[in-house]
Amino acid sequence: MAIIKAEGLARTFRTRGRTVEAVRGVDLEVGAGEIVGFLGTNGAGKTTTLRMLATLLRPTSGRATVAGADLRRDPAGVRRRIGYVGQGGGAHPDALVGEELLLQGELYRMTRAAARERAASVAGRLGLADLLDRQVQTLSGGQRRRLDIGLGLVHSPPLVFLDEPSTGLDPHSRRELWHHTRRLRDEWGTTVFLTTHYLEEADALCDRVLVMDRGRIVIEGTPEELKRKVAGDVISVEVADDPAPAEAVLRARPEVLALAVDDRTLRLTVARGEQALSGLVQALGGAGVRLESIQVRRPSLDEVFLAATGHPLHADPPVPPAPAAAVPAGLADPADPADPADEGALGVRRA
Amino acid sequence: MSVARDTSLIFRRQVRQDTRNPVWLLIGLSQPILYLAFFGPMLSRVLRADEGRTGSAWQVYVPGLLVQLALFGAAFVGFTVIADWRTGSMERMRVTPVSRFALLMGRVLHDVAVLLAQSVVLILAAVVFGLRAPLAGIALSLLFVALLTCSLSSLSYGLGLAVKRETAFSPMLNIATVLLLLLSGILLPMSLAPSWLNDVSRLTPLRYLVDAIRDAFVGRFATATVAEGLAVGLGLAALSLAAGTYVFCRENV
Numbered sequence: 001m002a003i004i005k006a007e008g009l010a011r012t013f014r015t016r017g018r019t020v021e022a023v024r025g026v027d028l029e030v031g032a033g034e035i036v037g038f039l040g041t042n043g044a045g046k047t048t049t050l051r052m053l054a055t056l057l058r059p060t061s062g063r064a065t066v067a068g069a070d071l072r073r074d075p076a077g078v079r080r081r082i083g084y085v086g087q088g089g090g091a092h093p094d095a096l097v098g099e100e101l102l103l104q105g106e107l108y109r110m111t112r113a114a115a116r117e118r119a120a121s122v123a124g125r126l127g128l129a130d131l132l133d134r135q136v137q138t139l140s141g142g143q144r145r146r147l148d149i150g151l152g153l154v155h156s157p158p159l160v161f162l163d164e165p166s167t168g169l170d171p172h173s174r175r176e177l178w179h180h181t182r183r184l185r186d187e188w189g190t191t192v193f194l195t196t197h198y199l200e201e202a203d204a205l206c207d208r209v210l211v212m213d214r215g216r217i218v219i220e221g222t223p224e225e226l227k228r229k230v231a232g233d234v235i236s237v238e239v240a241d242d243p244a245p246a247e248a249v250l251r252a253r254p255e256v257l258a259l260a261v262d263d264r265t266l267r268l269t270v271a272r273g274e275q276a277l278s279g280l281v282q283a284l285g286g287a288g289v290r291l292e293s294i295q296v297r298r299p300s301l302d303e304v305f306l307a308a309t310g311h312p313l314h315a316d317p318p319v320p321p322a323p324a325a326a327v328p329a330g331l332a333d334p335a336d337p338a339d340p341a342d343e344g345a346l347g348v349r350r351a
Numbered sequence: 352m353s354v355a356r357d358t359s360l361i362f363r364r365q366v367r368q369d370t371r372n373p374v375w376l377l378i379g380l381s382q383p384i385l386y387l388a389f390f391g392p393m394l395s396r397v398l399r400a401d402e403g404r405t406g407s408a409w410q411v412y413v414p415g416l417l418v419q420l421a422l423f424g425a426a427f428v429g430f431t432v433i434a435d436w437r438t439g440s441m442e443r444m445r446v447t448p449v450s451r452f453a454l455l456m457g458r459v460l461h462d463v464a465v466l467l468a469q470s471v472v473l474i475l476a477a478v479v480f481g482l483r484a485p486l487a488g489i490a491l492s493l494l495f496v497a498l499l500t501c502s503l504s505s506l507s508y509g510l511g512l513a514v515k516r517e518t519a520f521s522p523m524l525n526i527a528t529v530l531l532l533l534l535s536g537i538l539l540p541m542s543l544a545p546s547w548l549n550d551v552s553r554l555t556p557l558r559y560l561v562d563a564i565r566d567a568f569v570g571r572f573a574t575a576t577v578a579e580g581l582a583v584g585l586g587l588a589a590l591s592l593a594a595g596t597y598v599f600c601r602e603n604v
Contacts, residue, residue: 030450055446058603079446080448085441086443088437089438090440091438092435093438107352107360107444107448109448135371151443241400290383
């Protein structure tokens, strides 16, 4: 059953007389209980699409049903049934953790008692129970992120949007975040739709990945499918001595699509690694080649992204958006990255 | 019903923020108190030139200070909405079913409450310096302060949310507040001004409020000036709230 169904969703921005197509007709379907990831570079249109689906931005064209409500006709219905956690989070630095959770529940029109109960339950789930009396600005990055996510969950939505949830977190906090995200789905059946520019994250967390580039979805599938579809598997064979006989044997095999030799290691590409493996080992053994080691490896999503879009996905985190107040007026970026609505403009400047 | 509840939630949230940073409330109040102490005493001499007036210099000057307090207290509130936008807390609320009008109104009512409290403190301080004015006049002056605060803070929030950049917002405010300060007759009554300046001053809404409060402070309530002040105050508040509401309710902020 689809919890999100979008057809031809598009968004055009007008900045300084120029028209920027940030999102150019996205069709997508997300099933209830899935963890789906939007993968793409900054400016690919991920955030713009997410904001449209979360009623924060009106689509220029196209339509969508989100959590059973029509995006255009019933945005209030969508809001009641979704949680949304923006890039910067949403907790006020001066406020207390418990206060923010309680207020959010009340903004979702719960009674004070119900909101209090839900705040306590969400805090317990996300490991925030001991932090309720702390000011938000005293939290660590990981704690802060869990609070942001908690704010999106106080009303137990069946669907939650997470915009780049792990940006800026250290590896430990990131893994912790993945753990909590999986539990959301596994234990409470929440559908999670997230954006990321970390391949590692899409690979580790998502049931399905939609790769977005320049406002379009260029390829989609499970991480496994994508890797298989695009690049095949890589088998590394390390031999004990001269690689030449092994190379001769392997080049003669029809299932070997490509072969590269690097010292005593031979790297070959095949369509399906596990199936090819035993035949290759037998052939090498028959020719008297002594093997040191042999290894089957799936191509990474990096290679998938490169193949699908023609340019590599930068794995480095983007420059954090600087508060405009800290930027001297003359140096202020015309497309301020602090404003997510400008994302499309950034993409065009890059291109 | 739910709009009223939403408004009260936002109002209380803003009040909680104040209790965490009470120093800002004092800073806001300190400026008019300084004017009262270091500028007010000179006025009794200057105002002798203004023979047509009744009442003491304080009855002329404190109404101006009240308007000045509201002007500087309310005009700059838009910065907080820019900060809320930047930290994402505005967006986090906008994605809930909360009434968008309440997001504005809760903030505006908070500012009205703060300015009324500060006005009472300012009036009490002025009494210490020598102000004597009828209670009904003081009550009426507080109504004007409330209307003006409602207007300016709605406009400031609306403009702040529309602009979203301190670097653009700040110069706009500086120009607007200085112009309003000079043209409203806050510092000195406009009856001292040459006629062209007096005419220009009549184009700014604050002029009417200042004049009306001055009448109220000397106990003249049934005057055209008071009626004009009320009409301008109510009209300005309605227009400003409508403009602020328009920005807050836009689908694409």
